[in-house]
Amino acid sequence: MGRAESVIGVGFDPIGLIGRDRELAELAMFLDKTAADGATVLLTGEPGVGKTALLDATAELAVAKGARVVRGSGVEYETDISFAGLHQLVAALPDELGRLPPAMREALEVALGLGAGPAPKPIAVMNAALSLFDEAAKEQPLLLVVDDLHVVDHASRSAVGFVARRLAGRRIGLLGARRPESGEPFPATGLTEVEITPLDDADALRLLSRRFAHLPRRILSTVAREAQGNPLALLEFAGSTSVSGDRNGAGAGWASGPGRDVRALFGARVERLPQRTRDLLLLAALEGSGDIGVLEAAGGPDGLEGLAPAERDHLVMVAENGRAVRFRHPLVRSAVVDGSTGEQRRSAHRRLADVLVDQPERRGDHLARATTVPDEGVAAVIESAAESSLRRGDADGAVARLRRAAELSPDRAERRRRLSRAAYLAAWVAGHLDVSHEIMREVRGDPVARSLSAAAAAGFLVLVTEGDADTAHALLMDAIEQAPALSDPPHGELETALFTVTLATQFSGREEHWRPLVEVLGRLPEASPAAAATLGRIHHDLGSVTDDMLRRLDEEISRLKGQTDADVVIRTALVAEYVDRLPGCREEVFRVIRDGGAVGSSMPGLIFVAVDDMYASRWQASAEAAAELIALCEETGYHLFAQVGHYFSAMAAAQRGDLDGCHEHCRAIWDWSGPRRLRRLVNHAHQAAARAAVGAADFETAYRHATAICAPGVLPPFNPDVELSAPDLVEAALRIGRHAEARRHAEAIRESGIGRLSSRMALTVTTITAMTSAPEDMTQRFEEALALPGAEQWPFEVGRVHLAYGEALRRQGLNRESRAQLTAARRLFEELGARPWEARAAAELRATGMTRTARGKAGEALTPQELEVARLAASGLSNPQIASRLFLSPRTVSSHLYHVFPKLGITSRAELRDALDALPPEPPAAEA
Structure with missing residues (x-):
């Protein structure tokens, strides 16, 4: 080629x-x-x-x-x-x-x-x-x-x-x-x-005079004027005049613009060529690459001798090495095609298809253009070409070829299947929702019974654009139940349908959706780690993950290096997310996001990056990935994934003490996901809100949000968020005097078996176990938590262990021992930018008798507005009253106070008056 x-x-x-x-x-x-x-x-x-x-x-x-x-x-x-x-x-x-x-x-x-x-x-x-x-x-x-x-x-x-x-x-x-x-x-x-601009009049006449000295000046001036300085038009018009012998220039028909007229002149020259030459030129025009070997094979007997008249007329040229033929100008190629009949073009496409048997995509394209009536054989070749395109990473080409294969499908069920596959690829891989919707409108107009492919495409579209998990689940479960017996590992259409219904059920998080899916999963054999069945089983019951499944998942992740199939990368990472194996997938996930070919897959890819950064306490990076995700979703219409972006944005804001920002993102989730009954997303927002409240020592609010996810001691299936919110629920319960609930929840988490899945989960289990242990056992439990292998990967969780350990020691009157733990906690939180948690550690340190922190004098960093808010709060005004007086929102007042507390080294309003009184006097204003 x-x-x-x-x-x-x-x-x-x-x-x-x-x-x-x-x-x-x-x-x-x-x-x-x-x-x-x-x-x-x-x-x-x-x-x-x-x-x-x-x-x-x-x-x-x-x-x-x-x-x-x-x-x-x-x-x-x-x-x-x-x-x-x-x-x-x-x-x-x-x-x-x-x-x-x-x-x-x-x-x-x-x-x-x-x-x-x-x-x-x-x-x-x-x-x-x-x-x-x-x-x-x-x-x-x-x-x-x-x-x-x-x-x-x-x-x-x-x-x-x-x-x-x-x-x-x-x-x-x-x-x-x-x-x-x-x-x-x-x-x-x-x-x-x-x-490159047209020639001016003088240069146009110079060019004509050099090439056509035999023509009168008057004719050359007329040609120059009509050709409008276009060199090719100048030469072709003058050449036509010379050949015709019309020395007056009449009847040339030059009024429609030089480009169009030149093509007409080229068309006239092509028309004068022998039919054999025109046939070869048409093959060359439609073949496109100029490959002499292809043209010779498609041209039949006598090889390429028939090209000679076109070469002599300077319409085409053959390369010096004799391996390629090139049209003198693109307009020649256009003239050749325009001058042919439909049947001539179809015949040429058929001959080229017969030659290109080893190039499936090009062969399929030529067959598609050569065929006018439905033909299953041709449709199958074009579908094969589409799959070849997909393997090469050409999702757009695959979608276009599947649509053409559908047009040529005599069987309506096959037509619907191919269209549905095209719609699914357009949405999931190519990221073209408009194309997917257009195809599905055509599919819905077909009265043939619903297929797995159609259900997968329609379900995915309604899920990611409208958040309608109910419709997606109903469509897919109905199609899956009508599928043949589920004895072998699913593949093809069935695997795609299972994956899509699993996504819908994940975001729904509701038992009425999980029960029928779990029933289907129970009839399936053990699947690969990246399979939809594995994802569904893990999500349904995280504690049921076996050591063998973890081993196979680790092997699958090790094989991801160099993996170019975005689907495999995304599905593997989706499973890895639940058992803290995302770091091993990160490089390949980044490649999916940055390489550009799979826009649809880039969105879950950004989710995985945000998850990985959040767990590793890289909150700024997590927030940036979330912001990119939200922007991409708003641009493309994938509104469902945008809610996940709001969740990570809320979590990053919560950890850093940005209460207004956290609330804004949580509210966005509740407003969009709540009416759609997307319980998983609603739980995400409650988790972020609980984390923010625990950091701010608002334990009643934290308990309310954490128990909205699950009741203390109750770990319902289909709800992996209970593991993430467990430390917040336990700590909040302890701090508001609900000790029995805290112990019950810690015991349920411990018995779930998740502690063996990863070092982060082990840290979670040992921490809440230590927090709820009897005083005589507490020290040993906290030491076990800090000694866990791999705990250093999760710095925020380690800081939380140090804080809880130090608080427990101080309550036992062991101030000296507690200072070591609290100092470690404060240092970690300061490095991470977890300002509310740093303030809590600092306040606990002061309670042990340490009156000065490494940050300098209390109050030295207060801004004028923070100082004004603090004084009004110390006077007894509520947040709404302060907001009204200062023309701020109550949330802004709250945010200011949570910034003021660590600067003053306090944890409650009751300490505000004394802390403000202890501030050094303000320097006198300079005289004018």
């Missing part, structure tokens, strides 16, 4: 380009910069204005300067084949491709259809292409020339931009050309743009 390199020597003399001295000078400087440090140029202009001539001239000059030239161009009939344009550049460098590291070579070969393997991510393909060009530029500077960028496929255009932005310091030049677009703005490529 490769375009030959160094396709030059076609009659373009740089010195002979009339009126292009400025452009040629700029391009010569571009080549000098290319040889020294890398450079880019993009020529823009109307059809026929001379872009291709300048590309050819620059290529000739580059060769003269000792550079190597590799060329490619966009082909409008290949815009839906990912990396078709890049294929042309890569195929011209087979020796360099063989010298790349195996991983890079495989990424390029799989992406371009030259080899088999797991789908590479776009970023891997782009990096490999850049390395390939680097390799080619080792011996001599390399010039990459890409014509017609406006019709280059999206993936190749992205690769061009990627390479263009990274050429500094490399001896590589990238020279492109495109037409201005009348529709959407052309995406940025990273190339420096140079506009």
Whole structure:
């Protein structure tokens, strides 16, 4: 499929380009910069204005300067084949491709259809292409020339931009050309743009006089005026006039614009060619790459001899190495296609499909264009091409091909299945909800009974966009129950349906949804760690996870390195999240997010990053991932995942003492998820609110939120949030005198068996056990918690152990011993930015007799507004009264007070008056 390199020597003399001295000078400087440090140029202009001539001239000059030239161009009939344009550049460098590291070579070969393997991510393909060009530029500077960028496929255009932005310091030049677009703005490529404008009247006449000296000046002036300075139009119009013998220039029909008229003139020239030549030109136009081997095989007997008339008429040219044919100008290709009949085009597509048997996607595309009536054989080939696209990471191509396969499906059930698969991929992998909705509207218009694929697509859409878990669950469970016997591990449609209903049930968190799903899961054999059945079982009962399942999950995670299937990465990470194995998945999850090919999968990927950062006490990083998630969801319409972003934002705010921020995010969750009865999300908000209240020592509020998740001592199935909220519930219960409830809950958590799943869960279990132990056992239990292997991974939880341990020792009158624990807690909380928890530790230290903290004098950091709020609170005013007086919101007043308390070294309003009285007097105001 490769375009030959160094396709030059076609009659373009740089010195002979009339009126292009400025452009040629700029391009010569571009080549000098290319040889020294890398450079880019993009020529823009109307059809026929001379872009291709300048590309050819620059290529000739580059060769003269000792550079190597590799060329490619966009082909409008290949815009839906990912990396078709890049294929042309890569195929011209087979020796360099063989010298790349195996991983890079495989990424390029799989992406371009030259080899088999797991789908590479776009970023891997782009990096490999850049390395390939680097390799080619080792011996001599390399010039990459890409014509017609406006019709280059999206993936190749992205690769061009990627390479263009990274050429500094490399001896590589990238020279492109495109037409201005009348529709959407052309995406940025990273190339420096140079506009090629029409010739002025004087240069137009000079060009005509040089080429057509035999024509009268009057005719040349008429041609110059009508061609509007377009060089190709000038030459073609004048040539047509000369050939016709119409020395008056009458009847030329030049009033519709130079580009359109030139195509008409090209069409007339093509029409005069022998039929055999026109047939070969049509094959070349539809094949797109110019591969001589493909054209020779598809052209039948006599090979390519029939191209000779077109070559002699300068409509096409054959590369010097004889491996590729190129149209003189894109308008020639358009004229060839426009001048053919529908049946001629279909026949040409069929012949090309017969030749491209080893290239499933291109073969499928040609068959799709060659077929006008439903044909299951053709539909199956196109569906196979779609799956090939998906393996290469081309989700958009897979969706387009599945839709075409559906159009050609004679069986309505097959048609519906293929459309549903396309809709699911559009939503889950490609991230195109609008496309998915459009396809599902077509599916819903089909009266055939609901399929698993249709249920999965419809259920996923209604879940992620509207948060309607009830409809999603009903659709999917109905389809699953009608599926064949569930004896083997699910795969294909059934696995997709199970995964989607598990997601719906997770977010619902309601027993009426979990019970029927657990029943289905009970009929299934043991599955792989990334399977939907495994996810459902873990979520249903975390304590039921066996050591063997953990071992297999660890093995699965170890195999993720280099995994390019976003689905496998996301599903594995989803299971790993529940048992604290996310750090092992982090690198691959990051790749899913940053590589760009799987927009839908990027959202759960961001969730996993936020989870991992939250557990590791990297709260700023967690909040940033959450903010990115929320923004992406708002942009794309995935409203369900945005609520998860609000949860992590709320947790980060809670840990850092931003009570207003925490409340704002919790309220967003409650307002959206509550009416939709998404209990899991509602619980998330209660957990964040409980954590904020415990940090602020508001234990009554904390207990109310924690017990909204579960009652003390009751660990309902389908509710993994009980493990996360357990320390808050136990501590809040103890501090408000509900000791029996605290002990009952600690015992239930301990008996659940979760402590063996990870060091964080073990730390949770041992901490709440120590907090609720008898005084004579408490010291030993806290020491056991601090000695747990791997506890250092969870610094906030360790700080919490030190704080609870120090508080317990102080209550026993062991002030000296308690200071060591409280100092450790304060230091950890200070490092983490957990300001409310740091304030609690500082207050406990003062209670042991330590009157000065390492932070300096109490009150020295109060802002004027904090001081005013503190004085009004000390006078006995309530938060609403202070808010009214200072024109603030009550929540802002509350936030100020929680910042004031640690600065003053106190924990309650009762201590405010004494703390303020102890402040040093304010310095007198300076005299004016």
